[in-house]
Amino acid sequence: MKTQHKKIILIGAGNVATHLGLAFKKSKHTILQVYSPTKRSANALASILNAKPVTDLKKIDQDGDIYIIAIKDDVIIHVVKQLRLKDKIVVHTSGSTPMDILKNTSKNYGVFYPLQTFSKSKKIEFKNIPICLEASNADTYKALDSIANGISDTVRKVNSKQRKAIHVAAVFACNFSNHLYAIAEQILKENKLSLDILKPLIQETADKIKNNSPLKMQTGPAKRGDKKIMDAHLKMLAEKKEYQQLYKLLSQSIIISDKRNK
Amino acid sequence: MKTQHKKIILIGAGNVATHLGLAFKKSKHTILQVYSPTKRSANALASILNAKPVTDLKKIDQDGDIYIIAIKDDVIIHVVKQLRLKDKIVVHTSGSTPMDILKNTSKNYGVFYPLQTFSKSKKIEFKNIPICLEASNADTYKALDSIANGISDTVRKVNSKQRKAIHVAAVFACNFSNHLYAIAEQILKENKLSLDILKPLIQETADKIKNNSPLKMQTGPAKRGDKKIMDAHLKMLAEKKEYQQLYKLLSQSIIISDKRNK
Numbered sequence: 001m002k003t004q005h006k007k008i009i010l011i012g013a014g015n016v017a018t019h020l021g022l023a024f025k026k027s028k029h030t031i032l033q034v035y036s037p038t039k040r041s042a043n044a045l046a047s048i049l050n051a052k053p054v055t056d057l058k059k060i061d062q063d064g065d066i067y068i069i070a071i072k073d074d075v076i077i078h079v080v081k082q083l084r085l086k087d088k089i090v091v092h093t094s095g096s097t098p099m100d101i102l103k104n105t106s107k108n109y110g111v112f113y114p115l116q117t118f119s120k121s122k123k124i125e126f127k128n129i130p131i132c133l134e135a136s137n138a139d140t141y142k143a144l145d146s147i148a149n150g151i152s153d154t155v156r157k158v159n160s161k162q163r164k165a166i167h168v169a170a171v172f173a174c175n176f177s178n179h180l181y182a183i184a185e186q187i188l189k190e191n192k193l194s195l196d197i198l199k200p201l202i203q204e205t206a207d208k209i210k211n212n213s214p215l216k217m218q219t220g221p222a223k224r225g226d227k228k229i230m231d232a233h234l235k236m237l238a239e240k241k242e243y244q245q246l247y248k249l250l251s252q253s254i255i256i257s258d259k260r261n262k
Numbered sequence: 263m264k265t266q267h268k269k270i271i272l273i274g275a276g277n278v279a280t281h282l283g284l285a286f287k288k289s290k291h292t293i294l295q296v297y298s299p300t301k302r303s304a305n306a307l308a309s310i311l312n313a314k315p316v317t318d319l320k321k322i323d324q325d326g327d328i329y330i331i332a333i334k335d336d337v338i339i340h341v342v343k344q345l346r347l348k349d350k351i352v353v354h355t356s357g358s359t360p361m362d363i364l365k366n367t368s369k370n371y372g373v374f375y376p377l378q379t380f381s382k383s384k385k386i387e388f389k390n391i392p393i394c395l396e397a398s399n400a401d402t403y404k405a406l407d408s409i410a411n412g413i414s415d416t417v418r419k420v421n422s423k424q425r426k427a428i429h430v431a432a433v434f435a436c437n438f439s440n441h442l443y444a445i446a447e448q449i450l451k452e453n454k455l456s457l458d459i460l461k462p463l464i465q466e467t468a469d470k471i472k473n474n475s476p477l478k479m480q481t482g483p484a485k486r487g488d489k490k491i492m493d494a495h496l497k498m499l500a501e502k503k504e505y506q507q508l509y510k511l512l513s514q515s516i517i518i519s520d521k522r523n524k
Contacts, residue, residue, distance in 0.1 A: 073491065096491050115463055117470075117481045128462050156459060165453035166460070168495045172505075173446035173460050174467040175482030176512045177439040182476040182519060184435035191427035197392050197418060198428070198435050199472060201377055205436040206468035208379075210461060214444040219379045220437030229335065229358050233430045242515055243434075249511055250438045253504055257444060 006147060009061060010034045010051070011079060012070035013041040016093050020070060020114065020151075021049045023126040027150040032061050057082045064088060066147065067105075068112060073097055080105055089140055095167035098160050099134050110135035110144055113163060114152070117174065126151050132158035132166065183243060215261055222251035223258060268409055271323060272296045272313070273341060274332035275303040278355050282332060282376065282413075283311045285388040289412040294323050319344045326350060328409065329367075330374060335359055342367055351402055357429035360422050361396050372397035372406055375425060376414070379436065388413050394420035394428065445505060477523055484513035485520060 006029045010017045013036035021031055031051040036042035042053035054060060057079065060067075067085060069076060069092040076092055083090065083105045090105045091112040102109035111134040116124065131148045133155060135141035141157070148155040158166065181202060185195040208217045221229040230251055237244040268291045272279050275298035283293055293313040298304035304315035316322060319341065322329075329347060331338060331354040338354055345352065345367045352367045353374040364371035373396040378386065393410045395417060397403035403419070410417040420428065443464060447457040470479045483491040492513055499506040 073488070096494065115459060116466065117463065130459050130462060132459075154459070154462075158455075162453045162455055164494075164498060165449055166455065168498055168509075169446035169449040170460055170463055171482055171495065171509070172442045172449070174463050175480070175484065175516070176442050176508075177464070178467050178471070178476050178480055179512060179516050179519070180434045180438050180442070181471050182480065183515075184431035185476055186519075187427055187431040187434070191424045193420075193424055193428065195471070195476070197377060197394075197416070198432055200390050200392060200416075201379065201432055201436050202439070202468055202471070204378065205440050206464055209440070209443050209457070209464070214440050214447055214457070218437070218440055218444065220433055222437065222441075226335070232358065232426075233433065236426060236430055242518060246438075246511055246515060247430075247433070249508055250441060253445075253508060254437070254441050256504060257441070257448075 004146060005029060006065040006143075007032050007063065008147075009064040009067045010045070010049075010070065011057075011060070011067060011083075012036065013038070013045040014070065014072075016114065017068070017070040018045055018048075019116075019124055019126065020068060020093070021045060021051075023151040024147070025049055026126075027147075029147065029150075032064050035060060062088075066091070066143070068093065069102075076101060089143055091144065095163060095170070099136070100160075103136070108136060108140040110140050111160075111163065112144060112148065113158070115166065115170065127153050130154040130156060132156050132163055134159060134163065183246070187243070215257070218254060218258070220254070222254035225255070266408060267291060268327040268405075269294050269325065270409075271326040271329045272307070272311075272332065273319075273322070273329060273345075274298065275300070275307040276332065276334075278376065279330070279332040280307055280310075281378075281386055281388065282330060282355070283307060283313075285413040286409070287311055288388075289409075291409065291412075294326050297322060324350075328353070328405070330355065331364075338363060351405055353406065357425060357432070361398070362422075365398070370398060370402040372402050373422075373425065374406055374410065375420070377428065377432065389415050392416040392418060394418050394425055396421055396425065445508070449505070477519070480516060480520070482516070484516035487517070 008024055008029050008031050010021050013034055031049040033052045033054050034042050034046040035054045039055050042055055046053035067090045073094050076097055085106040087108055088106050089108045090102050091110045093112050095113050099111045113132040114129050116129045129152055131152045133144050135144055234244055270286055270291050270293050272283050275296055293311040295316050296304050296308040296313045297316045301317050304317055308315035329352045335356050338359055347368040349370055350368050351370045352364050353372045355374055357375050361373050375394040376391050378391045391414055393414045395406050397406055450457055496506055
């Protein structure tokens with residue numbers, strides 16, 4: 001897809017800003033500036049992206065095409081108060097922040113939300129990361145859609161309500177799943193075993209839903225209604241009330257969901 | 263690794279029996295018989311494995327080397343009562359059944375537990391599936407270790423208590439994770455979205471723990487202590503008391519585990 005060359009200002013120098021900056025640079029956009037209140041962070045990312053570092057919001061270049069606010073949710077509001085960009089395109093990258101938080105910064109605003117957990121150390125193939133877009137008007141959407149398609153194979157128009165639903169769904173499917181892996185690791189450790197023994201099974205569980213609904217892939221004692229095994233497991237967890245309660249609630253939820261879908 | 267050619271009797275014709283039978287055949291063992299009380303099941307698997315089908319336990323060939331009981335947990339006891347095999351090696355493949363259930367069938371008995379959820383339709387690379395072994399004596403262990411190494415790259419000696427811990431850990435890491443995927447799918451569906459949008463993130467979550475402890479990979483609102491987002495999510499889930507309760511309990515558990523490991 002042909003993408004028009006854009007001048008981008010990155011507001012933020014954390015994981016999301018870093019990965020986005022690299023992806024935009026790769027797709028031939030220019031990163032004019034990197035803003036961070038911390039000089040070292042601004043310098044570090046700016047030097048990778050051949051951009052100018054800034055630590056003062058007043059020195060943000062007014063000559064950019066797209067301003068990307070990639071900072072922690074709770075500080076967006078403070079930055080927004082200091083940004084006035086007339087008709088420039090301004091977006092934030094947050095899953096949980098309403099688009100309208102930007103309405104006083106410019107008449108052309110939106111959300112550019114990449115659906116991924118970024119960590120600085122792990123390299124990421126950006127092409128595979130879905131990007132959810134929302135915009136205050138059609139022209140802004142078009143501009144965002146164009147740069148998003150340049151870096152990702154999956155770009156979706158998603159309104160603020162849907163974006164919130166995606167975020168809460170991601171908490172269940174990813175944050176909470178990871179915590180269940182951590183519980184498994186803890187249980188194994190207490191029995192002098194390593195999580196390694198479960199890794200192929202964890203991988204297979206995630207692989208199976210690539211082409212199947214997880215509802216149909218459900219297995220295990222709760223799905224089979226195997227009360228004997230569930231009771232034995234609860235007994236084993238007697239000294240871990242927290243795990244026991246989770247085991248009960250998750251098993252009940254599987255049984256409920258099974259009945260609902262019969 | 264050099265494996266001695268063995269004569270194997272499969273008791274059971276379901277998913278586990280099928281996958282084990284195919285793997286043993288591939289590693290040049292002979293499957294003498296396949297037992298199932300259902301004639302059609304016995305015939306179907308026996309014909310794939312060039313074995314003889316039997317539907318009567320009394321007709322089980324006494325000339326085998328290893329007898330593998332791969333049937334549902336709650337029927338193992340009934341089959342075991344009818345099996346008397348002197349000094350032949352007898353194993354079951356269950357994660358939750360004690361080894362001693364076999365002690366009257368032979369003096370050489372054990373457990374041969376492949377750690378995987380098998381489904382008939384999905385082809386599986388057996389080499390990657392860990393096998394947990396337990397045996398009543400050293401010679402039996404050696405024989406089981408030899409055939410297990412012929413079909414899998416990961417063979418572990420695991421006692422009955424550890425095996426139970428592995429099973430409950432697998433319920434957390436796999437059965438319950440899959441249910442969380444199903445909850446995510448349901449939340450997305452109610453907002454006219456498909457689970458597809460979360461699949462790269464789910465995959466990345468499972469990938470990240472290949473080389474890192476899940477404890478260190480934890481992300482999300484609970485990990486950050488972001489009460490504002492958690493409250494907003496709980497409010498969104500107000501009409502789904504079951505999901506709301508799970509969200510609360512899992513978030514609390516992440517917070518507890520975070521404190522415990524600081």
